[in-house]
Amino acid sequence: MRKLKSLFQNPKINVLYRVILAVCGGAAFTLVATVFLPELLLYNFGYDKASSLLWMMLLSFLIYSLIIIWVFSSHKLFRVSAQLLGLTAILYISFNQLQAVNQARLEQINNQAAQVKK
Amino acid sequence: MKARFRDSMTWLHTWTGLVVGWVLFAVFLTGTLAYFQHEITQWMMPEVEVVAPPEQAIEQVQTFLSAKAMASPRWSITLPSERERVSTLYWRDKNAGGRGFVKAVLDGQGKEITLRDTRGGNFLYRFHFDLHYVSVFWARWFVGICSMFMLVAIITGIIIHKKIFKDFFTLQLFKGPRSWLDAHTLTSVLALPFHLMITYTGLVTLMLMYLVSAINLSFSDRNAYFNAITPQGIQIKAVGEAANMLPFSDIYLTAQKALNGVPVAYIEVLNPGDKNAIIKFYEAPTEHLLSDYRTLTYSAVTGELLENTALTNSAEQTRKTMINLHAGRFADTGLRWMYFLSGVMGTLMVATGLILWFEKRQKKLKQQNKMPFGHKLVSGLNAGFILGLPAAVAVYLLSNRLLPVDFTDRAQMEIHCFFATWFVFLLYPILRGASKTWRDGALINAVLFFSIPFVSVIMIERHLFSYQYPRDWTLFIIDLLTIFSGLTMFVLFNYLKQRQQQVNQIKV
Numbered sequence: 001m002r003k004l005k006s007l008f009q010n011p012k013i014n015v016l017y018r019v020i021l022a023v024c025g026g027a028a029f030t031l032v033a034t035v036f037l038p039e040l041l042l043y044n045f046g047y048d049k050a051s052s053l054l055w056m057m058l059l060s061f062l063i064y065s066l067i068i069i070w071v072f073s074s075h076k077l078f079r080v081s082a083q084l085l086g087l088t089a090i091l092y093i094s095f096n097q098l099q100a101v102n103q104a105r106l107e108q109i110n111n112q113a114a115q116v117k118k
Numbered sequence: 119m120k121a122r123f124r125d126s127m128t129w130l131h132t133w134t135g136l137v138v139g140w141v142l143f144a145v146f147l148t149g150t151l152a153y154f155q156h157e158i159t160q161w162m163m164p165e166v167e168v169v170a171p172p173e174q175a176i177e178q179v180q181t182f183l184s185a186k187a188m189a190s191p192r193w194s195i196t197l198p199s200e201r202e203r204v205s206t207l208y209w210r211d212k213n214a215g216g217r218g219f220v221k222a223v224l225d226g227q228g229k230e231i232t233l234r235d236t237r238g239g240n241f242l243y244r245f246h247f248d249l250h251y252v253s254v255f256w257a258r259w260f261v262g263i264c265s266m267f268m269l270v271a272i273i274t275g276i277i278i279h280k281k282i283f284k285d286f287f288t289l290q291l292f293k294g295p296r297s298w299l300d301a302h303t304l305t306s307v308l309a310l311p312f313h314l315m316i317t318y319t320g321l322v323t324l325m326l327m328y329l330v331s332a333i334n335l336s337f338s339d340r341n342a343y344f345n346a347i348t349p350q351g352i353q354i355k356a357v358g359e360a361a362n363m364l365p366f367s368d369i370y371l372t373a374q375k376a377l378n379g380v381p382v383a384y385i386e387v388l389n390p391g392d393k394n395a396i397i398k399f400y401e402a403p404t405e406h407l408l409s410d411y412r413t414l415t416y417s418a419v420t421g422e423l424l425e426n427t428a429l430t431n432s433a434e435q436t437r438k439t440m441i442n443l444h445a446g447r448f449a450d451t452g453l454r455w456m457y458f459l460s461g462v463m464g465t466l467m468v469a470t471g472l473i474l475w476f477e478k479r480q481k482k483l484k485q486q487n488k489m490p491f492g493h494k495l496v497s498g499l500n501a502g503f504i505l506g507l508p509a510a511v512a513v514y515l516l517s518n519r520l521l522p523v524d525f526t527d528r529a530q531m532e533i534h535c536f537f538a539t540w541f542v543f544l545l546y547p548i549l550r551g552a553s554k555t556w557r558d559g560a561l562i563n564a565v566l567f568f569s570i571p572f573v574s575v576i577m578i579e580r581h582l583f584s585y586q587y588p589r590d591w592t593l594f595i596i597d598l599l600t601i602f603s604g605l606t607m608f609v610l611f612n613y614l615k616q617r618q619q620q621v622n623q624i625k626v
Contacts, residue, residue: 035332050347054347057326060325061266061321072126073123073130
């Protein structure tokens, strides 16, 4: 652990790690956040997913920039990494769960509509 | 990263700006010129003198396409407008090679323009996001990544610059790095809302490409998503029975009335010559920033209105409005000039930023008597880009006048001339050193820009001394602008020469 810490005190490695974290981690977070919120809004309030996804995409560049700034401004690199990647993972899992639930609901509605038709 | 928040932001600003600065300079410069792309095209097609009114132009188009492209399932048509003088047509031809698209440009008499083949201002427009010689897909990703850097650089730039108003009263010109900082600040702050807007909306224009993975994650079927956002027009298939089409000009006039006189962006004809031939008119967002983006679909055989759709989804409206804001399609002449001047500010902002990076290190390194490779590279690239690109534009315009009018692949050769000039300017610092490149380059630029209107006088019949007004105002103003650019470059050359003499005197 101490070895790892001293490795990250090397300025070059520190900067390289930050760049990778900001660019790739930031992109992953932005992507997951962009798709997560529409599913949540659909689940809770029944908002049209296509529209809210478009709104989120319009906002995504702002989210991405703020994440990049956050990663580069922080003093505690380990904490930021854990927070960013942890949050991304949590959002991704929730997104998957929500999407499955929403999909099931949609199918149920469709089935009911089909039965009424019959 | 650094001890203070502001210091790490300064670091981020410096490096995000430098790494992609040269690309941004090229994008800003050509993008700024693209605000006048149709006017530049007018200048580059001096043989087109007569402009047909749209209802007459569409008649000519119909005659032309009926003779040439009946086999194509689809025609796309752009008519002359306030700013465009020609009709542009696209259709499909299996024997055409490539992706099978054929293009033709018609003049005011309805004849295809084959002489002085040119891409005109459209090349500058396409270059600012498609680049050239490389695949469009990767070029757009590359420009998108650079724009993302730009967005971060602007936001961090605002954070590190607290004293926005105070700096205006302590402006110092011609005093070394401090003045470059002031120049950078001035060009950034004066047009700051524009810089933020243009960068963000620029990313939005290609958003559906950059974020295609988000769409794929959210919707299993990408088409389902697009169908949910935009109203889908009725699908009409060809029945295989031939039928005579009505004159398009009649349908055009009906559509114009239905749109309350708002111009049509483009026209699409599907299944021409078939019983189920339809003609679609797309509303242009050129009158106002907000537009309904209406689409009128008529039967081309009976003239019956089949469908009238408007964009209702507010998110999609926002996206389209942001694109309109970026491209300035709604801007009238006055606002278009404001766009242009803000774009010039943006170009200068990038240029002064790049020079500032160099000047700040120059002094320190000179004292230590060191000249690292990175430093030399920046100085060479600065000169090669900042003077090379304007020169390339000048040569692009010159080649339009100088290349023989019936030269094979002429349009492409003009573009080769553009890049060749730029390439020479990038090599120049290697041979002569960066400071001489600045001086020589400024002089070369001055000569090139000055010569443009006078080469026209020699080469073509429509020039500075034979213009007829009001028809030729656009061409006249472009000539004037080239002379003005030449003057500016000459002033720069003079300044650089004097500074060199001062440096020499101090040395003696």
